[in-house]
Amino acid sequence: MTNGMNKYVKYGLILLLSVGLILFTQEIKSLKDPNSMPVTGTTVLGLGVLWLFSMIGIGISDVMQKSSVKFIRDFPILGWVSITSLVLCLISDFFVQAIQAVDFLSITTPILTFAGISVANRLVDLRKTSWKIALVAIFVFTGTYAGSALLAQLGLYLAGN
Amino acid sequence: MKKNFIYLIVFALLVITVAEFIGFQSIPIGSFSIGLLPLVFAIAITMILGLSIFRKGFWKKVYSKENVDFASKYLIFIMLPLMARYGADVAPQIGEIIQVGWVFIIQELGNLGTVLIGLPLAIMLGLRREAIGATLGIGREGELAYISEKYTLESKEGRGVLSIYIIGTLFGAIFFSIFSPILLQLGFQVEALAMATGVGSGSMMSAASASLVAQVPDMESTILAYASASQLLTSFLGTFTMVFLAAPLQQLIYKFLVRGDN
Known part of the structure; x- marks a missing residue:
């Protein structure tokens, strides 16, 4: 205890x-x-x-x-x-x-x-990743944020705000 | 108390002081302007000084193994007061939030954007099984757990999710603090962007919402209320979205895109 x-x-x-x-x-x-x-x-x-x-x-x-x-x-x-x-x-x-x-x-x-x-x-771990994955990462982050923002914008518009 | 630990605290105080005195900087790039908050300088300074080439002599004491371990092990606890603050932002606006509650739930589906946008690009670049791990989500603890349970972390899928995890940990906060004002200038409503900041990572959400607050200070209370409500919802629904929507959708698109090549 x-x-x-x-x-x-x-x-x-x-x-x-x-x-x-x-x-x-x-x-x-x-x-x-x-x-x-x-x-x-x-x-x-x-x-x-x-x-x-x-x-x-x-x-x-x-x-x-x-x-x-x-x-x-x-x-x-x-x-x-x-x-x-x-x-x-x-x-x-x-x-x-x-x-x-x-x-x-x-x-x-x-x-x-x-x-x-x-x-x-963990900075050294960056060497284990490739530029391809880094590029994908940018799209993944963009995708989740822009995707949510688009749906939220649409939703707020439909809700009349 | 260990002497090195005192160095860590003094170092943190110095970094905060420098970052705050640099203050909010607005950098115009073409027709856009990127706002850099003190938090961006704080993470940039601590990351750069942590590079192994600088870690000699005295810096080695500041960035001692114990200190770095302390920071990574207890970062989540350092972050708790921020989470505790969100209640005070949401509570006064709870009525309004419940009124548009369904919008909060719908925008959760936007997190599928990782698969819809990320996966085709990854396949195009020639990635295969790594792409499964890399595009399931933004590679936070939830996705790490799911991928390691299903494929193990040593698999190609595991390497994909680990890479995203590392990149997100290092650059996620900086990325979102630059990206969210850009979307604002593209004409998105600040309320919509605030809702979208609940991406499932505490530091990324705080960076994104803080940079929105810096752009539209008058809306501070709404931005923080929407951001924290959305973050809380993601921590509830995130696992379900991943397991029942993102993963099956990903398999479908993957099979469609790589059909006939082996």
Whole structure:
């Protein structure tokens, strides 16, 4: 059981690092551009809420591992966190207010910083792929995005929006 | 705490600072303009400095095995606060989203575009079984799992999906942050593009939606609400779309295109 608790302490600290980096980014952003969203007490509160929702999502995901339905076991943690957040934000507008004091773009910069570091050892794997596959990749990415955008555009038009 | 880990944190803070001070850059190319967000600079800087030619002396401590492993193992946790934010974007607009709910479901079928556009091109380039793995989807965890279960990752199909996985991991976010503003300038409605950003990868979705927000700041709340609702829907429906629609469709087109050549 102590091992189990240690795991959550570790997740908690990593999430603390994550929200800490967001706070830092938002501060830097407002230094660079005074018109951007300032860091306020509500921002810190919002970051606390994000931390809490993430922890709850991790907990739910762990509980769901015991489910007998494969689909539920395989459902990503990212999804559980979104659902947790959606439900709690629907219940109380307080969460919405707090979270919206956190600047969206300030959340993305630290994530992509870590994404860049995380792929450092995979750059060599690029040699295993060919230019043909790279060209296919461009079409595959274009296909999924443009395909969805076309259908969405058509749907919105038919819905009269 | 390990000393190298402190270097990692300090390095991350420096990269963020540099990326934010470069700020949002708009680069005109012909009649288009490409908007580069700080997040693009952040991933570009960290990727370039991570190249093995730079990894000597001090950089070797920053990009130590433990640090790189930490970043890749826990990237998903670093990303969780972003996912937690999406609830706050969707909740205030839940009524509107449910009203056009069927559009969200229909645009999921757009993910078949990987097969419809990617597969014929791959066959044309002379790829065969690799093409099955490479065009089933955008090569995220779902497709990796499916292909490795059905063909193993050592097969040609497996090599195809792994290649897409690698390319997507390295360049997916950058690609979408450039591509989505281009579609916007081609005349797509920003709501439609926001819905389409739910491609099934967290970092690609955030890059795509962030670049839309940068282009149309007034629509920030709608863009984020649509993007996150669509992402959530993809995580529910994505597996079903892949197994019951993309895979059979792919087999059909594959057999049609390579008929008579062996």
